[in-house]
Amino acid sequence: MSTHPVVARLRRLTSRRRDEKGAYAVLFSMILVLLIALAAISVDIASQVSAKQQLKDTMDAAAHAGALALPERQLEATQIARTMAQRNDPTADVDARLYCVIASTGGDRQPNLAQIPSTCNPGGTAPYAGTVCNDIICAIPCIPSPTNPMIRCNTIQVSDTKEVDYAFAPAIGHDQGSTGAVVSTACKGTCGSEVPNPMDVVVMADRTASMEPDDRARMVQGIREMLETMTPSQQYVAFGTLHKSVTGYASCKSNPFLLPYRGSARDYVTHGTWIPVPFSNDYLNGEDLNNNSQLVKAVTCLPESPSGQFGTHLASALKAAARYVLGIDPNNLGSLPNRPGATKAVIFETDGMPDEVWTSSTSSRDLNVAGDIGGGLQSADGEQPCIRWDWWGRCTGYGSTLYKNTNGQKGCDNFSHVARQAKARNVTIVTIGFGDATIARCKKYEPHSGTWASRDVRDVLAEAASPHPVTGQPSVATSNCSTAAQREVENGNGDFYFCAASGDQLGPIFKTAMSALASGVKFVKLPR
Numbered sequence: 116m117s118t119h120p121v122v123a124r125l126r127r128l129t130s131r132r133r134d135e136k137g138a139y140a141v142l143f144s145m146i147l148v149l150l151i152a153l154a155a156i157s158v159d160i161a162s163q164v165s166a167k168q169q170l171k172d173t174m175d176a177a178a179h180a181g182a183l184a185l186p187e188r189q190l191e192a193t194q195i196a197r198t199m200a201q202r203n204d205p206t207a208d209v210d211a212r213l214y215c216v217i218a219s220t221g222g223d224r225q226p227n228l229a230q231i232p233s234t235c236n237p238g239g240t241a242p243y244a245g246t247v248c249n250d251i252i253c254a255i256p257c258i259p260s261p262t263n264p265m266i267r268c269n270t271i272q273v274s275d276t277k278e279v280d281y282a283f284a285p286a287i288g289h290d291q292g293s294t295g296a297v298v299s300t301a302c303k304g305t306c307g308s309e310v311p312n313p314m315d316v317v318v319m320a321d322r323t324a325s326m327e328p329d330d331r332a333r334m335v336q337g338i339r340e341m342l343e344t345m346t347p348s349q350q351y352v353a354f355g356t357l358h359k360s361v362t363g364y365a366s367c368k369s370n371p372f373l374l375p376y377r378g379s380a381r382d383y384v385t386h387g388t389w390i391p392v393p394f395s396n397d398y399l400n401g402e403d404l405n406n407n408s409q410l411v412k413a414v415t416c417l418p419e420s421p422s423g424q425f426g427t428h429l430a431s432a433l434k435a436a437a438r439y440v441l442g443i444d445p446n447n448l449g450s451l452p453n454r455p456g457a458t459k460a461v462i463f464e465t466d467g468m469p470d471e472v473w474t475s476s477t478s479s480r481d482l483n484v485a486g487d488i489g490g491g492l493q494s495a496d497g498e499q500p501c502i503r504w505d506w507w508g509r510c511t512g513y514g515s516t517l518y519k520n521t522n523g524q525k526g527c528d529n530f531s532h533v534a535r536q537a538k539a540r541n542v543t544i545v546t547i548g549f550g551d552a553t554i555a556r557c558k559k560y561e562p563h564s565g566t567w568a569s570r571d572v573r574d575v576l577a578e579a580a581s582p583h584p585v586t587g588q589p590s591v592a593t594s595n596c597s598t599a600a601q602r603e604v605e606n607g608n609g610d611f612y613f614c615a616a617s618g619d620q621l622g623p624i625f626k627t628a629m630s631a632l633a634s635g636v637k638f639v640k641l642p643r
Contacts, residue, residue: 166279167294173203174273174299175638181211181271182301182636183609186235187627189213189259189268196273209275213268215257216639218307219248226253232402233346234305235269249642252307264623267344270302272641302639304630313349313454314632315394317436318625321357321465322373323420323427325551331419333618334464334549337625338414342398344626351394351451353439354413357432357465358420359387370416372409385487389435393447427467430480430529431487433544433579436461437537438482461537462628463579464547464621468555468572469526480529482536490526523558527575534579545628546576546590548614549621553596571595573614580611584631 181196188195193211200207215235218227226248228241237243237255245256257268277294318338322331342352356373363374372391395410404411438444440459471489478486534544555572573592580590588610594601596614605614606624611631615621 178299178301186267238266313457330618337622354392361387367416527557577612
């Protein structure tokens with residue numbers, strides 16, 4: 116029996132639809148499997164991306180820590196970077212390398228050798244093996260040496276690679292992936308800027324009688340070495356001393372500028388000038404000190420102040436330095452080539468508390484008002500003043516005669532006040548506490564009342580220093596620097612207060628202080 120054509124057609128359509136539904140089911144199943152696979156892969160990819168970002172954060176922290184140690188602790192910088200990385204990731208295996216990064220000459224892609232040694236110093240002579248440049252900067256491999264202090268690296272590059280365990284990829288035969296090499300490079304200082312931080316710097320050095328001759332000699336060497344790291348065309352240096360200086364030849368016959376006045380105890384503080392050596396840009400011949408420079412002569416031949424005289428006048432010395440660098444008192448910057456935007460800075464080193472002849476009424480603490488200031492001194496019970504004592508308050512000049520510094524705290528307060536004014540006018544202040552300045556109080560022990568001053572001199576020096584150049588936090592004295600570990604922390608924390616317990620440590624501090632003026636860690640991308 117035949118089927119009606121219409122019925123047959125309907126049966127064929129129904130059968131085709133059943134076939135298509137089956138095909139759609141198969142296709143949907145395939146798509147679902149694919150989506151599940153893609154979701155699984157996306158989870159593994161997300162894990163890999165997350166691992167790479169975590170590694171990047173670890174490398175950035177390691178590079179920053181290593182760069183912060185440059186150049187003062189460059190022999191340890193790579194280990195410091197590795198230690199920091201392992202604090203964040205105990206499995207980190209960091210490859211760390213040091214560089215000297217300076218400016219490129221531009222289109223011809225050659226290193227601008229005029230920035231060596233002021234920006235950094237890879238050691239040896241040009242051409243430097245392994246140098247790579249682009250149009251902006253050049254990276255020179257830098258290997259520090261314990262026997263060559265002239266080598267100074269300013270950049271550290273760290274890298275690491277991490278394997279990432281996959282959660283789903285093992286199903287398709289892949290157990291692990293890789294972040295690939297993650298690189299971070301950090302530089303401290305000018306880092307190849309075309310103009311390496313032009314500065315007008317006044318160095319104030321304590322040469323009072325409390326400075327032992329060997330310590331003073333090491334301080335002198337430290338200042339000389341600091342000058343060797345600078346660029347005379349960009350960094351002008353003036354030199355002052357605690358206490359004042361008058362014209363006259365010192366014993367070494369090469370310095371007519373820094374002879375202390377040898378009059379009576381109170382008269383000598385009124386003679387001479389705080390800044391006897393004006394700004395200089397002739398202190399180097401190539402990479403060597405110019406021994407004919409007035410500045411080099413003055414630093415090299417630095418006689419002590421007369422024994423037995425009153426005074427470590429901190430506030431007046433800082434006031435004079437600030438007025439000079441700001442041009443409130445006449446200076447010679449107008450006779451030197453102009454460098455727009457030059458940083459105004461004072462590096463101030465002292466080994467003691469303020470023992471000051473002048474009273475606070477001698478002159479104003481205002482920077483705009485000329486004249487010296489001080490905390491003043493009093494003798495105990497009207498007795499004849501002692502002219503030499505130790506920091507415990509015991510007289511060493513007149514037998515049992517007692518001398519109490521009742522206004523030492525006033526001297527510290529004056530110093531802090533002057534520093535605040537100078538910093539408000541954008542003067543960068545670096546302070547260096549040496550010897551007794553790290554342990555003394557602002558006021559000596561008062562034998563009659565049995566009291567001490569409330570503040571340590573080191574806290575006052577730190578307060579006077581400029582804020583941390585990166586964090587903006589106030590500089591602080593973290594300890595009395597009596598141990599090597601304490602000094603390492605104090606001098607490696609990146610702020611503008613430094614300490615030294617002996618002349619051996621004091622020498623390198625001046626180079627460290629100069630480096631701090633150009634400090635600031637930044638991340639850079641090295642040329643390939």
